[in-house]
Amino acid sequence: MNDPIIPKATAKRLPIYYRYLKFLLDAGKTRVSSIELSDAVKFDAATIRRDFSYFGALGKRGYGYDVASLLDFFSKILNQDTLTNVALVGLGNLGQALLNFNFHKNSNMRVSAVFDIDSELINTIQAGVPVYDISELVSQIHDQRIEIAILTVPQMNAQEITDKLVEAGIKGILNFTPLRVTVPSNVRVQNVDLTNELQTLIYFIENYADNEIK
Numbered sequence: 001m002n003d004p005i006i007p008k009a010t011a012k013r014l015p016i017y018y019r020y021l022k023f024l025l026d027a028g029k030t031r032v033s034s035i036e037l038s039d040a041v042k043f044d045a046a047t048i049r050r051d052f053s054y055f056g057a058l059g060k061r062g063y064g065y066d067v068a069s070l071l072d073f074f075s076k077i078l079n080q081d082t083l084t085n086v087a088l089v090g091l092g093n094l095g096q097a098l099l100n101f102n103f104h105k106n107s108n109m110r111v112s113a114v115f116d117i118d119s120e121l122i123n124t125i126q127a128g129v130p131v132y133d134i135s136e137l138v139s140q141i142h143d144q145r146i147e148i149a150i151l152t153v154p155q156m157n158a159q160e161i162t163d164k165l166v167e168a169g170i171k172g173i174l175n176f177t178p179l180r181v182t183v184p185s186n187v188r189v190q191n192v193d194l195t196n197e198l199q200t201l202i203y204f205i206e207n208y209a210d211n212e213i214k
């Protein structure tokens, strides 16, 4: 099955739908309406219906959506059926926190290799994951067929490491550094900036009344 082309905003909501549907299934619920979903995930019901329609998932009037089949469908789109190995580059304060979290509670992705330059860390196992010298980055990523990397190195090293990740064949980078790294068009970068998020939150709190915040 070819993945449908969907708007970015819809794609961002998918993991949220997925988590809630999983919660419903675990609670023994077999069907859900867009209104109920809307109450739980805080997107309006029309948005949910439009999002689902991109996937051809059309709820039945008076019945809603079938939880199990929707979940099965989303889990395929989100690649939950296969385990995704992720590389973490830079095991400092932020890298350590992400490694300890390690995503595995709710999903099928995990950090399987860590890279750093710190001799105290290299060749140790941290939170169950081996730490390699950065000089092994290209060979390990290639051998382990890792396609996704998380970048938590100092800003000044970000582009140099990105170039190595690209050389190793990485397809996506979750970039926590403040640098907007340059990559070829076949590599996707997702920037995460908690300062921006916090500033946006403060802006909305200060500029909009309760019922206008979306």
Ligand SMILES: NC(=O)c1ccc[n+]([C@@H]2O[C@H](COP(=O)([O-])OP(=O)(O)OC[C@H]3O[C@@H](n4cnc5c(N)ncnc54)[C@H](O)[C@@H]3O)[C@@H](O)[C@H]2O)c1
Pocket: 089, 090, 091, 092, 093, 094, 095, 115, 116, 117, 118, 134, 151, 152, 153, 154, 155, 157, 161, 175, 176, 177, 178, 192, 193, 194, 195
């Ligand atoms: N996006 C956010 O919201 C956010 C929040 C905090 C930090 N950051 C950014 O994340 C990055 C890491 O922050 P931190 O506080 O963990 O820093 P840190 O100094 O604690 O950790 C950096 C780690 O990278 C390693 N390192 C340095 N050069 C390297 C190289 N060439 N190859 C591999 N590893 C290398 C260091 O040995 C260290 O373990 C910084 O760029 C920081 O600006 C972003």
